[in-house]
Amino acid sequence: MEDIKQLKVKRRRKHKSIGDRVFDFTNYTLLTALTLVCFYPILHIFFASVSDPSALMAHKGVLLKPLGFTLDGYKLVFKDNSLLKGYMNTIIYVGLGTLVNMVMTILGAYVLSRRDLYFKNFIMILITITMFFGGGLIPWFLLMKDIGLYNNLWAMILPTALSTWNIIILRTGFQSIPRELEEAALIDGASQANILITVILPLSKATLAVIFLYYLVGNWNSWFNAMVLLKDRELFPLQLLMKEILVANDSTATTIGSAGGVVINSAQSSTAFRELVKYCAIVVSTVPILLVYPFLQKYFVKGVYVGSIKG
Amino acid sequence: MEILRKNREIDHVRTPSEPKNAKRLIQKDLKKNWFVYLMALPVVAWFIIFCYGPMWGVMIAFKDFKPLLGFADSDWVGFKHFIDFFSGPYFWRVVKNTLLLNVWGIVFGFTAPIILALLLNEVRSSKFKRTVQTITYMPHFISLVVVCGIIHIFTANEGVVTQLLSFITGKDYSSLLGYSNLFRPIYTFSGIWQSIGWDSIIYLAAMSSIDPSLYEAADIDGVGRVKKMWYITLPQISPVIIILFIFAIGGLMASGYEKIILLYNPLIYDTADVIASYVYRRGLREASLSYSTAVGLISSIVNFGLLWMTNTIVKRRSESSLW
Numbered sequence: 001m002e003d004i005k006q007l008k009v010k011r012r013r014k015h016k017s018i019g020d021r022v023f024d025f026t027n028y029t030l031l032t033a034l035t036l037v038c039f040y041p042i043l044h045i046f047f048a049s050v051s052d053p054s055a056l057m058a059h060k061g062v063l064l065k066p067l068g069f070t071l072d073g074y075k076l077v078f079k080d081n082s083l084l085k086g087y088m089n090t091i092i093y094v095g096l097g098t099l100v101n102m103v104m105t106i107l108g109a110y111v112l113s114r115r116d117l118y119f120k121n122f123i124m125i126l127i128t129i130t131m132f133f134g135g136g137l138i139p140w141f142l143l144m145k146d147i148g149l150y151n152n153l154w155a156m157i158l159p160t161a162l163s164t165w166n167i168i169i170l171r172t173g174f175q176s177i178p179r180e181l182e183e184a185a186l187i188d189g190a191s192q193a194n195i196l197i198t199v200i201l202p203l204s205k206a207t208l209a210v211i212f213l214y215y216l217v218g219n220w221n222s223w224f225n226a227m228v229l230l231k232d233r234e235l236f237p238l239q240l241l242m243k244e245i246l247v248a249n250d251s252t253a254t255t256i257g258s259a260g261g262v263v264i265n266s267a268q269s270s271t272a273f274r275e276l277v278k279y280c281a282i283v284v285s286t287v288p289i290l291l292v293y294p295f296l297q298k299y300f301v302k303g304v305y306v307g308s309i310k311g
Numbered sequence: 312m313e314i315l316r317k318n319r320e321i322d323h324v325r326t327p328s329e330p331k332n333a334k335r336l337i338q339k340d341l342k343k344n345w346f347v348y349l350m351a352l353p354v355v356a357w358f359i360i361f362c363y364g365p366m367w368g369v370m371i372a373f374k375d376f377k378p379l380l381g382f383a384d385s386d387w388v389g390f391k392h393f394i395d396f397f398s399g400p401y402f403w404r405v406v407k408n409t410l411l412l413n414v415w416g417i418v419f420g421f422t423a424p425i426i427l428a429l430l431l432n433e434v435r436s437s438k439f440k441r442t443v444q445t446i447t448y449m450p451h452f453i454s455l456v457v458v459c460g461i462i463h464i465f466t467a468n469e470g471v472v473t474q475l476l477s478f479i480t481g482k483d484y485s486s487l488l489g490y491s492n493l494f495r496p497i498y499t500f501s502g503i504w505q506s507i508g509w510d511s512i513i514y515l516a517a518m519s520s521i522d523p524s525l526y527e528a529a530d531i532d533g534v535g536r537v538k539k540m541w542y543i544t545l546p547q548i549s550p551v552i553i554i555l556f557i558f559a560i561g562g563l564m565a566s567g568y569e570k571i572i573l574l575y576n577p578l579i580y581d582t583a584d585v586i587a588s589y590v591y592r593r594g595l596r597e598a599s600l601s602y603s604t605a606v607g608l609i610s611s612i613v614n615f616g617l618l619w620m621t622n623t624i625v626k627r628r629s630e631s632s633l634w
Binding site: 019020023024027028030031032034035037038039041042044045059060061062063104107108110111114116117118119123126127130132133134135136137138139140141142143147158159161162167191192193217220221223224228239240242243245246247278282285286289290292293294297300301 | 336337340341343344346347348350351353354355357358359360361362363364365366367368369371378427430431433434439442443444445446447448449450452453454455456457459460461463464465469471474475504507508512515516519535536537561569572573574587590591594595600603604607608610611615618
């Protein structure tokens with residue numbers, strides 16, 4: 001098989017027409033340009049984060065290498081208690097939240113993948129309706145307050161415990177497992193829970209990996225619920241602090257001498273250092289999530305495709 | 312074997328034609344599947360509390376809701392809040408902005424990943440392809456807050472994009488987020504930057520399952536690469552495009568208010584304020600709870616209407632549709 005493929009490739013190369021070459025050249029150029037555009041902002045932020053703050057302030061436009069070198073920005077970020085606290089909070093919300101997400105989604109998907117439930121269609125309709133209708137922000141907010149999900153840990157976990165879309169993706173994954181396997185397990189006397197754990201879950205690794213990643217990224221990056229439902233700064237996740245540092249266009253605007261709670265002492269209290277802290281905070285809050293996805297990348301195509309097309 | 316037969320039995324009668332048997336069937340089902348129902352319990356409870364709970368709360372749109380009085384004791388005011396919104400000065404502004412931002416999103420944002428997938432599909436070096444993919448996925452994993460922070464940095468007075476624009480047009484620009492006429496391009500193209508790679512996955516997956524004999528036949532006829540793209544690849548993935556298009560239309564009115572809240576400022580409300588950000592500002596910032604619930608309700612009704620309409624049109628014209 002491999003040989004034939006290689007032969008084909010070789011033959012194709014030999015017969016490359018001028019049109020083919022022009023096409024390939026244009027194609028590769030466009031793709032390279034796009035890749036650079038996608039990558040440049042990330043590079044820019046990284047370079048800026050280690051640059052000398054006063055040189056950075058004086059600089060205009062494109063940044064192709066760091067201007068000088070200093071780790072002062074990072075020192076400030078790591079010395080700052082509110083950011084570290086935010087980091088800790090985020091880790092707790094992400095860990096606990098993703099665990100709850102996965103357990104709930106597996107339960108939901110398993111139930112909906114059963115072919116022999118009398119009330120299955122009823123549950124399915126109950127869930128599907130919520131994809132098209134909702135109460136809206138204000139009724140949702142009032143309800144959260146009424147049931148006590150305000151200004152505490154659970155406000156960050158329970159309202160986002162499930163995503164309908166992910167249940168449907170995982171259900172489709174479960175359904176693609178040959179039924180004979182379950183039947184064989186049934187004959188061997190396995191219980192429903194046994195079948196789920198020993199047969200179905202191990203066979204759905206790709207889909208599980210993808211929805212795990214969805215939830216993980218979602219939890220790590222979430223800020224809106226925190227902004228609406230949390231009041232004490234002690235509980236704020238990293239992203240909400242990042243909003244205060246980076247996006248200062250409302251009443252929470254940063255005051256002179258601090259950037260979103262990162263205190264810059266008087267010797268350093270220049271706009272230059274505030275800028276530097278912005279860049280360092282971006283790097284520190286983004287690197288963990290950028291480190292995760294390449295490991296799960298091989299599952300993307302399969303997992304995303306399974307869910308979206310057949311869903 | 313007994314178990315299997317039981318299994319099949321219930322399967323067959325899942326759409327019961329004899330209502331007499333229903334009660335017996337339910338009993339049998341509950342007895343056999345009680346554990347599965349136990350598993351379903353937390354899920355169903357979650358949906359009822361967190362999704363249907365707010366739907367019930369929508370009734371405050373028809374009341375003059377005062378938090379101190381509570382749901383039951385607040386006065387009914389009928390359609391007062393709806394009429395206020397329709398006749399208010401912001402109605403056209405927010406509806407127009409919502410629609411226009413979404414039209415931009417569909418014209419540019421929806422097509423961009425399709426184009427990327429078409430280009431990537433023609434790449435033969437798998438190493439190059441993988442590199443392009445890995446890098447273009449990257450922005451998808453950066454949080455919205457940080458993306459908006461980067462937009463703020465890049466469009467500030469001395470920012471890269473501002474400088475670039477000044478260079479191209481020959482005019483001097485100060486912070487770009489202060490110009491109303493630039494908000495839509497900034498919003499749309501930053502969105503493409505963030506999602507183009509990730510959104511192309513699904514089209515690439517669809518392309519990988521196209522029957523290669525189609526291309527071979529075209530090769531024999533001496534068809535060029537661009538034509539193959541246009542006449543084979545694109546039509547072959549059109550079912551996927553159509554489904555995603557319907558979803559895009561359905562999401563028209565509910566567009567990403569988080570990003571707008573992070574980007575806009577009072578200077579550019581005339582192009583940046585959309586229904587959802589208006590609901591947020593009036594409801595949570597200015598505590599006009601009933602009024603903004605009414606506005607939100609209108610937007611979700613219109614949204615569903617659009618979804619239904621698109622689906623009907625698409626169904627009439629092609630075979631693929633949502634329902």
